[in-house]
Amino acid sequence: MRDEQLLYCQKPIDEQLSWDTLLRREYRRFCYACSQQMIWINALHCSRCYRPQADSSVCLDCVRWEKSTYWSNKLSRNVSLLSYNNWAQDFVARFKFRRDVVLAKAFEQELKRMYARNFNQHLIVPIPLSEKRMIERGFNQSEVIARCIRTNITDVLIRVIHEEKTSKKLRWQRVAGRSRPFEVTDRKSVMLKNVVLVDDIYTTGATVRKAATVLLEAGATSVSSMTLFRS
Amino acid sequence: MKCVWVVPKGQLEPVVLPCDLVQQDDDVQSEAAVITHLKPSPPLPTLEGKSLLTSELTDQQIVTRRQLIAGTVQLSIGISLKRSAPTCNRCGNQDKEQFAMFDCYWCGRNECLYCRSCIMMGKVTTCTPLVHIPITEPFPKTRLNWHGLLTDAQKRASNQMVEILQHRTDNELLVWAVCGAGKTEMLFPLIIEAIDQKKTLLIATPRTDVVLELIPRIRQAFPNLRSIALYGGSEERFQSAPLVISTTHQTRRYFQYFDVVIIDEIDAFPYHYDKSLRFAVNKAAKPSAKFYYLSATPPQSLIKKLKTNNQIAMINRRYHGFPLPVPSLKWIGDWRSYVERGKLPPKLKAWMNRQERESDRQLLIFVPSINVSERLESIIARKDIICVHSQHAKRKEIVEAFRHKQYHCLITTTILERGVTFPSVDVFILGAENDVFTIAALVQIAGRAGRSLEDPKGDVLFLHDGTTIAMKQAVKQIKRMNER
The missing domain is CATH 3.40.50.300 (P-loop containing nucleotide triphosphate hydrolases)
Incomplete structure (x- = not known):
């Protein structure tokens, strides 16, 4: 017989049996070392994009976005679970690039809770991958995360332009471009609906804003986004 | 990647080919499907080399149609299912907990399995074929030379090792040597003899530090012999050589390849515990391979097993002849x-x-x-x-x-x-x-x-x-x- 293992670091769950074990079982998905390194965004952050900071005002990044006539009022707000630190980088590397798909399950409860608290009844739309990236990776990480929240999702976006990985671009390259990589396949389904986009990481917010643009054009009432990590 | 059973023109036996290598005049025998469903027979025991994922193939290792038809390269199942119990054919993982299911775009099924036990080496799924590739090694043309000296105790053990390689029918030897007996040097005559017989050697050790320490010593002793070091993050990870020094984890990429397997620190964590690593080393070795176990503190079970047949070489003096410091x-x-x-x-x-x-x-x-x-x-x-x-x-x-x-x-x-x-x-x-x-x-x-x-x-x-x-x-x- 093998000991039960933690999902991510695959260390055995070797806690002493206590009241805590019975009452808080669901929380034991990360070992002590991991939970020490994870930074949950809960206290102070930008009220608009969840960027961790010292107060809860609107951050400079968001101010800059809203100044632009093209980009303003595209994205209502963003909500994220964790800060994108070294630990998160390793996690994403294993989840996305090593393709350990099941890891998304580690955040299932938190994602569900975050959705219910912020976006109850919103349509869930994952950020799509291009056909080429899909073949390369074999799964869409955003869709996997979205399906953790609810199995019934609205997968109406497609990516028509294959772009360089955003993680390899600089900020000005991400923000300056007004390319339109996304298209809505079924306009009826988003008409007059509140939509929440789901992605793995929010870095500058360019990707979700580009997706929001086409959704608003298709008639969505509002577009927000939620991501696992916020850098 | 989808594959298909095909009888190529002018041939009698069907083979499994990737769909994009099928030609017009081939006699296609089955639907295009993922490799698990085609159930190809396991690779022939004579096929020596590495088992790689298609994504790991380098430019020199491009798999051609000709090789596949001739059978010098074979595709086999990455994860096989026996009565719904999965086995990863690369790392030997059979623990259900270590497999996960996902919605796979490659095979279009939402119950594609992948192995989490060896995922850090690249993902093996139900729909990925393993490619068994033969490798020809650049053996040195002349006999190797080494000018160092061995003590009498070292010589005795070293002779015993060479003897097994030359003509004894036993294929296992435990070398029980105190710490600092000079185990590395004792291996040199064995390396010389093995390379002379055109036999491939694997030195497997549980720790990266040991790999890093061994490789310069061996390269210094045998400048003519190509040797590589394999450990997590090593740049030589996808190469091969007549002499491979590897962490036990990295041996997973080999398939029936080594004639001589030297396992360092047989008692050490994690080798002693991890069943999948034992599978890896056994898979990497040829069925006829000779095994050498080195240890200063061998487990009792091994001593018992090998004692009766005189398969233990004992060295209880350090190479400098001084006693061990007593704590x-x-x-x-x-x-x-x-x-x-x-x-x-x-x-x-x-x-x-x-x-x-x-x-x-x-x-x-x-x-x-x-x-x-x-x-x-x-x-x-x-x-x-x-x-x-x-x-x-x-x-x-x-x-x-x-x-x-x-x-x-x-x-x-x-x-x-x-x-x-x-x-x-x-x-x-x-x-x-x-x-x-x-x-x-x-x-x-x-x-x-x-x-x-x-x-x-x-x-x-x-x-x-x-x-x-x-x-x-x-x-x-x-x-x-x-x-x-």
Whole structure:
């Protein structure tokens, strides 16, 4: 017989049996070392994009976005679970690039809770991958995360332009471009609906804003986004 | 990747081909499907080489239609299912918990399985074929030469090893040698003989540090022989050579390839425990391969198994002929509470000061956990004292710097317990009563001291908060070795 293992670091769950074990079982998905390194965004952050900071005002990044006539009022707000630190980088590397798909399950409860608290009844739309990236990776990480929240999702976006990985671009390259990589396949389904986009990481917010643009054009009432990590 | 059963034109036997290699005049026998559903027979036992994922193939390893038809390259199932119990055919994982299901775009099914046990080496799924590729090795044309000398004890063991390779029918030998017996040098005659017979060698060791230490010594001894080092992150990971020095994990990429398998530290974590690693080493070896197990503290089960047939070579003297340093046990009280309060345990401080005053040697302090090693480093806060552990980013550099005497003292977890040689050190174990310090670990750690001819002595102190059976047994075992 093998000991039960933690999902991510695959260390055995070797806690002493206590009241805590019975009452808080669901929380034991990360070992002590991991939970020490994870930074949950809960206290102070930008009220608009969840960027961790010292107060809860609107951050400079968001101010800059809203100044632009093209980009303003595209994205209502963003909500994220964790800060994108070294630990998160390793996690994403294993989840996305090593393709350990099941890891998304580690955040299932938190994602569900975050959705219910912020976006109850919103349509869930994952950020799509291009056909080429899909073949390369074999799964869409955003869709996997979205399906953790609810199995019934609205997968109406497609990516028509294959772009360089955003993680390899600089900020000005991400923000300056007004390319339109996304298209809505079924306009009826988003008409007059509140939509929440789901992605793995929010870095500058360019990707979700580009997706929001086409959704608003298709008639969505509002577009927000939620991501696992916020850098 | 979808594949299909095909009878190529002018051939009788059907083969499995990837869909994009099928030609018009082929006689297609099945629907295009993922490899698991096609059920190809397992690769022929004569097919030697590596088993790789298609994504791992390099430019020189492009799989052609001709090779597949001729059978010199074969595709086989990555994950096979027997009555819904999965097995990963690369790492041998059969633990259901270590498989996960996902919605797979490649095969379009939402119940595609993948192996989480070896995912760090690239993802094996139900729909990925493993490619078995033959490799021809650049063996040196002339017989290798080595000019070093062996002691009588080393020579005896070394002869025994060569003998097995030459004509004995046994295929296993346990080399039981005390720490510092000069195991690496003893292997050299065996390497020479094996390469002369055009046989491929694998030296598998549980620790990256040992791979890094062995490879320069072997390259120096045999400049004509191509050898590679495999460990996590090694740049030579996808190459091959007649002599491969590898961590046990990395042997998973091979398939029936090695004639001679030398397993270092047979008793060491994680080899001793991990069933999948044993599978990996067995898969990497040819069915006719000879196995050599090296250890200073072999497990009883192995001794029992090999004793009856005289398959044990014993070396109980170090190569310089001096006895092993015998550890002394020193009680230092509740050291942990001091460390937790951010203080240096006073008795440890006293012993460290005394060591610095009275001895010219460097100092190795073994501690039970990563946490303690980091704490201790920050408590002492001296530039010439540093800690190292498995999670340390600069692990390689620090050990190298310590070897070049850039630090006086190195605080380490059990990662440096075996295989590494520093010419002149004293050794402390802080918290020797901890469970991680088993008899084998303690004997190995004590064996770090007095390893060079210039300085064959060294102090070994077990600093503890209560003697354990392991500590007493370790001292007893060392004394017994010295008497023989």
